[in-house]
Amino acid sequence: MPTLHLDFTKQDFSYPIHIAPLREHLRDTLTTLKPTKILLITNELIKSIYLPYLQESLKKHTTKGGNDFEILTYCVEDGEVHKNMSSIEGILDFAFANKLDRKSLMISLGGGIVSDIVGFASGIYERGISFVSIPTTLLAQVDASVGGKCGINNAYGKNLVGLFHQPKAVFVDTHFLRSLPVRELRAGIAEMIKIAVCFEEKAFEDLECLEVSGYINALDFLDSLAPHIKKAIELKSAVVQKDEKEAGIRAGLNYGHTFGHAIENLTHYTKFLHGEAVAMGMRMANALALKLGNLSHEQVQRIDSALSKFGLDFDYKIDSVEEFYEKLFLDKKSKGGKITLVLPRGIGGVDIRDDIDRELILETLREFG
Known part of the structure; x- marks a missing residue:
């Protein structure tokens, strides 16, 4: 599968969307970004299934490249009800306590909820730091992780608080879909139908x-x-x-x-x-x-x-x-x-x-x- 590039010519920047096994491009991305620290943000379920795989990829990179990245992990609660300011504050508190700076990197590992939360948190931490997105659900791969819209819910409605904050890279690895419940796959297909009906x-x-x-x-x-x-x-x-x-x-x-x-x-x-x-x-x-x-x-x-x-x-x-x-x-x-x-x-x-x-x-x- 290829690498696509999202190009914003007016703003003079672009970023890659790698549709490939995760390890094929993650190391190269980190080499380019050279973060001082990495904060991995996920939920407990994804952590139990995929975090060791991701951490191993990062460790291999540090050995190969001679960089000494500090890799931190923070878990947010799962579910739409937790896509709120409380979750954002938890991430920010953890980041400040662990002295992330403006050259640090946040990594989103999860579905659309995690993607939104991490995009929002990274966009406001010290007025904005870099993040990369690793979507693990079909919905996140085809929709939530593409385009930089990051929103959270409040008492009045869905995604009413948010910003636009583009990732440095998106990694679409369909291997993650093998562990998805049928219900999650169907939810992602709904977004695929939506896109097709409106645009092709x-x-x-x-x-x-x-x-x-x-x-x-x-x-x-x-x-x-x-x-x-x-x-x-x-x-x-x-x-x-x-x-x-x-x-x-x-x-x-x-x-x-x-x-x-x-x-x-x-x-x-x-x-x-x-x-x-x-x-x-x-x-x-x-x-x-x-x-x-x-x-x-x-x-x-x-x-x-x-x-x-x-x-x-x-x-x-x-x-x-x-x-x-x-x-x-x-x-x-x-x-x-x-x-x-x-x-x-x-x-x-x-x-x-x-x-x-x-x-x-x-x-x-x-x-x-």
């Missing part, structure tokens, strides 16, 4: 044709998924390069997210994985897009069928349509008291709308009540 019909057609038989995390399935992972990363990278700070087209990557974030908030971040909530949000967005003429019945059926094919069907009913509607205003895309929604425009295109009639949105929500 051929990529969506390829996912439609991907055969699923037996267990979704069987090795032969993971092997067949690899080129689709690469494609999803390529598509997202192309969008991010055009619009790093989400001033325009990058907002299209939030298809399903405005509704999905409301679902996560109303279920207190405990019932659904992020990708699962996004899948439900995509169905809601599809229903609204149908009413607006953005999608045909056949296109809605194709997208919904693709979600169902990968087990992305969930029993969720909106208890209070009015309460759900009010949660949509807490989405960070909303401006000037208007709800901003991302809707497919056919398959392979996207619209970003803030002019949709309130009653039409409520009518759509009632279909899911």
